[in-house]
Amino acid sequence: MTNDMTTNLTSERSEAYIALGANLGRREETLREALRMLNEHSEIDVLRASDVYETDPVGYEDQPPFLNMAAAVATSLAPHKLLEAMQDIENRLGRVRDIRFGPRTADLDLLWMDGLTIATEALTLPHPRMHERFFVLVPLEDVVPENEPSGLRMLVEDSLIQLGEASGILRFSSPLFP
Numbered sequence: 001m002t003n004d005m006t007t008n009l010t011s012e013r014s015e016a017y018i019a020l021g022a023n024l025g026r027r028e029e030t031l032r033e034a035l036r037m038l039n040e041h042s043e044i045d046v047l048r049a050s051d052v053y054e055t056d057p058v059g060y061e062d063q064p065p066f067l068n069m070a071a072a073v074a075t076s077l078a079p080h081k082l083l084e085a086m087q088d089i090e091n092r093l094g095r096v097r098d099i100r101f102g103p104r105t106a107d108l109d110l111l112w113m114d115g116l117t118i119a120t121e122a123l124t125l126p127h128p129r130m131h132e133r134f135f136v137l138v139p140l141e142d143v144v145p146e147n148e149p150s151g152l153r154m155l156v157e158d159s160l161i162q163l164g165e166a167s168g169i170l171r172f173s174s175p176l177f178p
Contacts, residue, residue, distance in 0.1 A: 013074040015047070016082060016113040017144065017152065019127075019136050021055075023066040024105045028052065028176065030093055031069055034106055035177040037089045038073060044085065048072040049175040050142035055135040056168035063103040067172055070111075070139035079113050083123050086110060111136065115150030126152075131159040134169045 018038070022030040031052065039046040050070040057063045075082055086108040093106035111127040118125040130136045137160050144153045160166075 013045075013076050014114045015150075016073050016075055016079075017111045017140060018071050018073060018086065019068065019107075019109040019111050019130070019139065020071060021066045021068045021107040021109075021135070022105055023057065023064045024103050025094070027067040028173065030106050031067055032176040034089055034093060034108060035071060037092065038071065038086075039177070041085055043076045044082070045074045046071055046177055047074055048143040049177040050139035051171055051175060052173045053135065053138055053169050054172040055170075058133065058135070058168075066135065068135040068139055068169075069176070070136070070143050071177075072143045079110065079116060079118055079125060080120070080123055082113070083110050109136075111140065112150070112152050115152070126155070131155065132163070134160075134163065134166045137163070138166060138169055 020031050020034050022034075035046055035049060038044050048071065052067050052069045055066045055068050057066060077085060090104075090106045090108055095104055095106050109127055110123065110125065111130050113125055116125050127136070130140070137156055140152075140156050141160065144156055146153060
């Protein structure tokens with residue numbers, strides 16, 4: 001299920017997809033605040049938000065379950081600038097980077113932006129592991145339109161078929177935004 005946002009879009013804007021997660025503190029409130037902060041940025045408009053899913057941790061497993069979701073945004077920012085804005089939001093929400101894949105108050109990952117391919121030290125697009133993770137793909141399926149032109153919808157559907165039956169993920173709540 002998606003939640004459509006009212007926005008003033010121009011033709012110079014790109015559509016980007018962001019994964020959001022939290023497993024420390026008030027998880028649901030943190031995700032709501034992250035969406036609000038994204039939408040308040042002068043060059044980012046939240047278009048759609050997925051349902052929220054509770055998911056088992058992946059990688060480092062000795063930690064609480066996550067709440068995960070996805071959002072589609074329109075932005076006039078270049079990919080690296082969008083990533084910087086997202087990392088600023090993580091920091092403002094108390095993100096500390098101690099353990100790779102470890103517990104965190106807020107995690108925002110740039111997954112896809114207009115089908116661009118980027119490989120730098122700071123950013124890889126498409127996100128290199130998104131096709132392997134139910135906690136990314138299931139929320140993305142909520143927000144990527146059927147007629148999405150850059151190939152993301154097909155990638156999501158094909159990846160879900162390849163992974164088989166979803167495990168470690170349960171619908172937690174409806175969209176948190178607006």
